[in-house]
Amino acid sequence: MTIPVSAADWIVINTELILVGTAMIVLLLDAFNRRISDRISPWITLVGVVGGLVSLGFLWGQEYTGFAGMLVIDSFSVLVKMAILFGTGLAVLLSVDYLRREELAQGEYYGLLLLSTVGMLLLTSSANLIMIFLSLEMLSIALYVLTGYARMRPRSQEAGMKYFLLGSFSAAILVYGVALIYGALGTVDLAGVAEALTAPGILSNPVLLAGAGLVLVGLGFKVAAVPFQMWTPDVYEGAPSPVTAFMSVSTKAAAFAALTRVLVFAFSDLSGVWMAVIWAIAALTMIFGNLVAIAQNNIKRMLAYSSIAHAGYILVAVASANQLGIQSIPFYLIAYTFMNIGAWAVVTVITRKGEEGVGLSDYTGLFWRNPLLAVSMGLFMFSLAGIPPTAGFTAKIYLFMAAVNANLIGLLIVAVVTTIISAYFYLRVTVIMFMHRPSEVSAVHVPIAAYVAIIIAVVATLWLFLFPNSTQAFTEAVWRMGL
Amino acid sequence: MLVQYLPFLILFIVAVAFSGGAILLSRLLGPKRPNPVKLAPYESGMVPIGGTRRPFHIRYYLVAMLFILFDIEIIFLYPWAVIYLTARAARLFLLLEMIVFLGVLMIGYIYIWRKGALDWE
Numbered sequence: 001m002t003i004p005v006s007a008a009d010w011i012v013i014n015t016e017l018i019l020v021g022t023a024m025i026v027l028l029l030d031a032f033n034r035r036i037s038d039r040i041s042p043w044i045t046l047v048g049v050v051g052g053l054v055s056l057g058f059l060w061g062q063e064y065t066g067f068a069g070m071l072v073i074d075s076f077s078v079l080v081k082m083a084i085l086f087g088t089g090l091a092v093l094l095s096v097d098y099l100r101r102e103e104l105a106q107g108e109y110y111g112l113l114l115l116s117t118v119g120m121l122l123l124t125s126s127a128n129l130i131m132i133f134l135s136l137e138m139l140s141i142a143l144y145v146l147t148g149y150a151r152m153r154p155r156s157q158e159a160g161m162k163y164f165l166l167g168s169f170s171a172a173i174l175v176y177g178v179a180l181i182y183g184a185l186g187t188v189d190l191a192g193v194a195e196a197l198t199a200p201g202i203l204s205n206p207v208l209l210a211g212a213g214l215v216l217v218g219l220g221f222k223v224a225a226v227p228f229q230m231w232t233p234d235v236y237e238g239a240p241s242p243v244t245a246f247m248s249v250s251t252k253a254a255a256f257a258a259l260t261r262v263l264v265f266a267f268s269d270l271s272g273v274w275m276a277v278i279w280a281i282a283a284l285t286m287i288f289g290n291l292v293a294i295a296q297n298n299i300k301r302m303l304a305y306s307s308i309a310h311a312g313y314i315l316v317a318v319a320s321a322n323q324l325g326i327q328s329i330p331f332y333l334i335a336y337t338f339m340n341i342g343a344w345a346v347v348t349v350i351t352r353k354g355e356e357g358v359g360l361s362d363y364t365g366l367f368w369r370n371p372l373l374a375v376s377m378g379l380f381m382f383s384l385a386g387i388p389p390t391a392g393f394t395a396k397i398y399l400f401m402a403a404v405n406a407n408l409i410g411l412l413i414v415a416v417v418t419t420i421i422s423a424y425f426y427l428r429v430t431v432i433m434f435m436h437r438p439s440e441v442s443a444v445h446v447p448i449a450a451y452v453a454i455i456i457a458v459v460a461t462l463w464l465f466l467f468p469n470s471t472q473a474f475t476e477a478v479w480r481m482g483l
Numbered sequence: 484m485l486v487q488y489l490p491f492l493i494l495f496i497v498a499v500a501f502s503g504g505a506i507l508l509s510r511l512l513g514p515k516r517p518n519p520v521k522l523a524p525y526e527s528g529m530v531p532i533g534g535t536r537r538p539f540h541i542r543y544y545l546v547a548m549l550f551i552l553f554d555i556e557i558i559f560l561y562p563w564a565v566i567y568l569t570a571r572a573a574r575l576f577l578l579l580e581m582i583v584f585l586g587v588l589m590i591g592y593i594y595i596w597r598k599g600a601l602d603w604e
Contacts (some may be wrong), residue, residue: 031597
């Protein structure tokens with residue numbers, strides 16, 4: 001008997017191993033000395049995340065398949081993993097002072113954050129439907145707990161419960177879809193699926209179509225695409241702000257990686273069917289997210305709807321399913337990570353204990369209270385709206401170009417029109433911050449760690465606009481990868 | 484293609500018909516002489532006290548959860564042991580793998596222990 005574990009397997013999961021190890025250290029430290037753990041566990045976590053990023057640097061440009069084709073490392077997964085780890089790192093910086101302010105325990109929080117990140121990293125590498133389900137569960141279960149982490153606050157509890165119930169349903173739907181696909185094709189391996197689909201007559205198999213549809217529903221829930229977006233505003237609003245920042249970018253990145261891998265690589269022969277579905281979902285998501293965001297007076301809910309809308313934009317790239325589209329997905333995810341975490345960082349800083357102060361009116365005249373914060377928030381809003389000179393602009397250009405190349409003119413028109421609509425509610429925040437004077441000028445206290453996070457996000461948002469070429473080499477490598 | 488699943492359908496119908504038929508027949512044909520003792524719910528011979536639908540202390544759930552967790556993990560030892568017997572070449576590797584697995588479990592165990600999840604009081 002041969003043991004199907006080789007050196008390549010360890011290379012494939014080395015980033016995950018680093019983070020799992022860090023999580024174990026954080027948990028044990030918390031179990032043995034709460035006082036020390038409260039002080040140093042965020043920094044241990046950061047070291048682990050940076051270690052993960054370094055290990056990704058070593059993996060760059062290489063291709064590995066591990067664990068009998070369960071996991072793959074290619075340029076696409078490395079780039080998305082970078083986006084996820086950037087998101088985790090920035091979320092850690094936000095959490096340090098947030099947890100102190102809300103008087104929440106530190107150790108467990110970082111353990112859960114790291115384990116959820118590990119799930120996301122595995123999801124990005126998954127090349128097998130079972131692995132996709134497993135890693136999706138791994139990231140979700142930790143996130144359910146994190147969502148309800150402020151357990152003395154009813155809104156947080158409610159959010160955690162809602163997310164848990166709906167998330168479990170969607171996971172069940174996903175795994176049912178996997179079962180049907182296995183029933184139709186006799187394989188759960190993505191490469192095997194792609195191969196099985198070349199058999200004549202298989203494409204009209206109703207069991208296969210039902211299975212693919214259910215998998216789409218399960219993943220659509222995680223990326224918060226219409227009509228599976230119902231949970232998003234409540235969960236994003238109720239969860240602790242740094243957790244929302246983390247899950248709005250990193251979960252989305254991981255789930256989009258899986259969605260792209262399943263649809264574009266495994267089910268590419270079925271694209272005649274899912275293309276129309278993704279087209280409709282993308283259009284609906286963009287329209288719904290942007291229109292409902294206009295009506296929000298609560299900044300957390302507004303950003304929640306904005307994150308739904310951005311899922312719609314990325315779906316345009318998925319629907320394009322061409323070279324540029326696949327390349328633009330990691331770029332968009334990285335750009336979105338920085339601009340969205342940046343916006344959530346400002347929200348985290350502005351809110352007071354017990355998540356008070358999340359109305360748009362709390363941002364009135366922010367410029368006079370803290371100019372740097374207001375300018376950063378303005379930049380993030382510009383970026384989310386896709387206005388230069390920001391990463392959001394460049395990312396959207398790539399996306400729209402992909403749609404043009406794929407001849408998706410109708411979808412492109414929807415995307416452009418909804419982008420213009422979105423400018424209204426993003427710029428409204430800017431107007432409130434800069435053009436209204438506050439009734440009383442009280443300085444905003446910004447913890448140093450949060451400042452660092454905001455400055456990193458600002459620099460990255462500008463950098464990705466000014467030097468998109470620096471990432472071009474990265475994104476161009478993406479298309480080369482096979483599955 | 485669906486024809487190959489016909490035995491399952493037949494099994495399903497027979498199972499439902501048999502169990503449903505047994506309940507129905509005993510209801511129709513059986514003699515009915517009820518008295519209060521017969522109608523009382525059976526609680527291992529004890530006289531029933533109060534309803535069963537009352538809240539349990541949350542500790543029960545915690546212990547039950549932890550039990551199931553470790554119970555399921557232990558199940559993994561069985562297939563491992565079977566493979567360990569047949570795989571002579573890679574025994575050291577298999578042993579190390581299982582030590583790593585149990586080590587991670589152990590960390591979880593230490594964690595819940597230190598956190599006081601196992602203290603009843």
